[in-house]
Amino acid sequence: MTGDFVELLKASGYTWMPQVGAEHVDRETIAHGTTVLAMKYRDGVLVAGDRRATAGNVVMHDRTDKVLDLDRYSVLAIAGVPATAFEMARVLDHSFKYYRRSQLQDLSLEGKLRALSKLLRDNIPMAVQGIGAVAPIFAGYDVQSRTAKIFFYDILGAEFEGVEYAASGSGSPTIRGILHYVHRWGPQRLAAMAEDDAIVLALRLLNSAAEFDSATGGVDIADGLYPVVKLITAEGTTVVASERLGRLYEAHVGGRGV
Secondary structure (H helix, E strand, C coil), X not given: CCCCXXXXXXXXXXXXXXXXXXXXXXXXXXXXXXXXXXXXXXXXXXXXXXXXXXXXXXXXECCCCCEEEEECCEEEECCECXXXXXXXXXXXXXXXXXXXXXXXXXXXXXXHHHHHHXXXXXXXXXXXXXXXXXXXXXXXXXXXXXXXEEEEECCCCCEEECCCEEEECCCHHHHHHHHHHHHHHCCCCHHHCCHHHHHHHHHHHHHHHHHHCCCCCCCECCCCECCEEEEEECCEEEECCHHHHHHHHHHHCCCCCC
């Protein structure tokens, strides 16, 4: 038993993302999701994503969850085709569970990264056709080294570590610019920020991205619709409740509070 769940799936007849002829696909009907970010703060790493999914210039859905739990200490933030990304998350979730139960220990952070890279490489034919591209962010807490880690990928599976932060999706240029400024010249380094300050910054970043990118959804106060924000620390992954996001938004984002 090797612990490779993907190989087990293939041996059982499962076909990962069957190939589709691009000539038969209307790309304007394929949903895409943006924008996601991850950044370190004092206690770990914060991961956030807006809720909008679009197909061409049409808003398909305003309640998409783009920050997916993989296990207790890691999440996958997705930008790209949700169908592909959701399947990747499901395979990784089952793969990590399979390894834990068969090997009686959690898969290492390095092992999780290799598993995600492998899925992205397997998806290259779909990605280069422009009908299955995913550019995810992986964020996790390494229990062995007791440090938070952020990694981002291109659609071909190349892996890069975001030392302090990472962003992906069509709204990411705005976010990267602001994060560079805040980290370099702000009152404190990102990794020194308190939890509430990090959440407020994430809300401001996604609001700024929505201002300049039509594919990024903003906050809908009337419906109580806020971005998905998750925190990963030594205690595991927690979801920031909408009520808390609402209070911080009203106090520091919606108005001119500082």
